[in-house]
């Protein structure tokens with residue numbers, strides 16, 4: 001085990017995350033861990049051959065359309081993910097392709113606790129054309145198991161993490177339509193860039209960017225899963241190790257495990273961005289109004 005300042009690709013102009021612990025897994029992969037915030041990045045999680053198979057399988061379903069080179073394209077397997085609610089659409093289910101089921105046994109899963117052995121069963125495969133991003137968001141707490149996985153392939157991209165605050169809490173409490181509008185603006189790059197410590201008069205926490213290289217696996221648990229937003233800035237170039245590099249098309253597989261019935265709940269220490277708490281607040285307000 002060794003301590004190092006940062007994995008390659010961390011942007012020096014942003015607040016750096018706590019120092020990662022770097023280890024080598026039994027299969028020889030380099031592991032970067034930030035245990036304070038529950039974040040793990042595993043390099044070379046899949047092979048270049050597996051990567052090529054995934055890219056071909058993706059485009060067999062969604063061929064590249066030369067007339068549409070800007071939009072993120074998503075494919076859903078298992079239950080479909082709904083990007084307007086960041087929850088699940090129970091009415092739609094698609095079988096999970098073998099290029100995904102083949103590596104499921106290699107995923108690091110909890111070895112103790114109430115989610116012991118729990119594997120993802122909801123998969124969103126996305127293609128980000130060069131320049132495309134995803135607005136900062138917190139994946140819905142109550143609907144999914146704690147561990148969120150993101151496998152990057154095709155090329156790497158920096159993911160931006162920010163401890164959520166009042167701004168995010170306010171957004172989560174907007175009516176659905178406004179939320180969609182806010183997200184739409186952010187996707188198109190029109191939203192105020194929250195690079196300072198204030199956005200729209202609201203204090204925002206410092207952010208840091210972590211380079212997710214092609215074929216790496218990111219695992220978010222704990223604070224990084226429940227209390228931080230994650231996103232990808234829409235831009236054509238990135239600064240990697242002090243050099244400006246052109247973005248290339250990137251693919252990712254986001255993996256989650258769907259909670260059902262009484263499991264649908266959350267008691268995390270981040271009530272501001274917790275959908276379960278928002279629901280409780282709304283129910284309390286409705287009860288108060290009915291009295």
Ligand SMILES: O=C(O)CCC(=O)C(=O)O
Nearest residue numbers: 124126134139150252254
């Ligand atoms: O593309 C990624 O790595 C992450 C996507 C994401 O955050 C999501 O689908 O919720």
Ligand SMILES: [Fe+2]
Nearest residue numbers: 137138139230
């Ligand atoms: Fe996400």
